[in-house]
Amino acid sequence: MQRRYLGLGAAGLATAMALTLTSCGSGSGGGDAVTLKLVAADYGDSKANSSQKYWDRLSRAFEKTNPKIKIDVQVYSWTAVDKKVEDLVKAGKAPDMAQVGAYADYAAKGRLYSADQLLSIPTQADFTPALAQAGEYQRTQYGMPFGASTRRLFYNKKLFAEAGITDPPQSWADVARDAGRLKARGVKMPFALPLGPEETQAETLLWMLGGGGGYTDSIGKYAIDSPENVKTFEWLRTELVGKGLTGASPAKLNREDAFAAFADGDVGMLNGHPTLMKQAEAKGVDYGTVELPGAGGKAKSTMGVADWMMAFKQNGHQAQVGKFLDFVYNEKNVLDFSGTYGLLPVTTSASEAMLADGKYSKLHSFLKQLKNAEFYPANKTSWPLVSKTLKAKMGTVVGPRGNPAGVLTDIQHLADRADSAAE
Known part of the structure; x- marks a missing residue:
């Protein structure tokens, strides 16, 4: 506009x-x-x-x-x-x-x-x-x-080198491959995926953007259950969490704990914001950052x-x-x-x-x-309720019994009702 x-x-x-x-x-x-x-x-x-x-x-x-x-x-x-x-x-x-x-x-x-x-x-x-x-x-x-x-992908250079990874990932396929190599080297959290209640709405949006989706469509309507978003969380459930490449239950991992683990040298990769640099440097971690990987290459954009x-x-x-x-x-x-x-x-x-x-x-x-x-669609009066619901539900979506389509549809219906009530 x-x-x-x-x-x-x-x-x-x-x-x-x-x-x-x-x-x-x-x-x-x-x-x-x-x-x-x-x-x-x-x-x-x-x-x-x-x-x-x-x-x-x-x-x-x-x-x-x-x-x-x-x-x-x-x-x-x-x-x-x-x-x-x-x-x-x-x-x-x-x-x-x-x-x-x-x-x-x-x-x-x-x-x-x-x-x-x-x-x-x-x-x-x-x-x-x-x-x-x-x-x-x-x-x-x-x-x-x-x-x-804004957010970028952080990676631990020492752990990458020890796993024989020469270049940071640019696509989700790269992420899964590199996480597998890190796991084989005994890294505790190859990819830290914080979908715990602290800041679930942020990690969720980052992955949606990587899959070509987002919380809203081009005219500002909620599009939480879009096909792109459903495919994104099916991929996470199957290719990352299901293969044991996160090293911790995403539903129980908060951002603060994920950042602390990265600063302790226990995480190979995670999505982070600028303050993580200070944490990592204070603990002597040699890190790099790159644009967010996406389903077919770099993500269309990052979250601000x-x-x-x-x-x-x-x-x-x-x-x-x-x-x-x-x-x-x-x-x-x-x-x-x-x-x-x-x-x-x-x-x-x-x-x-x-x-x-x-x-x-x-x-x-x-x-x-x-x-x-x-x-975030912070211009919507419905957003606080939607954000609260995302925090409560998105961690389970990528679990072994996760149902991305069902959960995203439920949140979409709640968002639509809240949006209508605000009009």
Whole structure:
């Protein structure tokens, strides 16, 4: 979809928008001091690099030039942050901003400002187009991307060499052949397949894309039980899991555990995102990454994941929120956040800066995939329920008694009913 604002580049329009944002009324009166409340997720893996430190540093820098706007940030773990925001909204105490995993339900209920009500035109136009589109609900952008990643196939170079594998796999046939060689060499998990409840929806989509399918069709309708998807999981059940090439029950293996096993040198191959590089390097694992293999060669695309910033209308601080978010999304700050947490920039300017900087070279291959990546259908209010169902059911599909066609059809029917109820 062509972004409606990409053609709006005139300085006069940008100036007009900026003037509108700085002069519009707020809930506290034009000249009064305002405290904006932000609830955010923690991307750190320890207190030393908690996102709280990032936000505190960013807030202090903003407040120096905007003394009448104070920023109060509360950071929560990913296991708690979505529920925290949900509880605040239900209690009538919505924060001014929330940086979480989903936005569509709040947008559908009319609780959010749209991006063009908040951001200057240059800021909104700077979002990577694929991410901006993924943030739309009914063709209006409410979700502002904040932190992104793509997936690649990771492989252990030492284990490959010991098994006599000279080149990383490019097709599923290669994956099965190489996994067989790794198994013969005694590798505990030749291919780690995490279909446990932690992040099943991600691993599921990766394999769907490799098989030429996906969660939705070309017009955005759910296509979970498509012939391509059924064939994908029949192949996994028969050719990978059925032949003992995963080394662990996929239904019981979570992503976190699979990553830890790779860092311990017990995994030959798995699908991973950029943060796995840091884990592997910390344990001295010599790894490589390649584009996702597919049924007949390289996969048609990879999965992209974005987290979302959204702004609630309840407190009426439209102008002040817009001013803060313009600051949050400037090139320097986006690049700083992405580099700190091993994520991909969500703006074109910061992406270009990262690609031009050799110190981020290990992220370049992930970043180059972002523009063509496929995202979860997060613009659907039905997606949280569908995602929850995928987590509960997809692990069994590849087991010895797995029924890919039956399970995928059941999930399709649930998704269709949920979609219809939302209309």
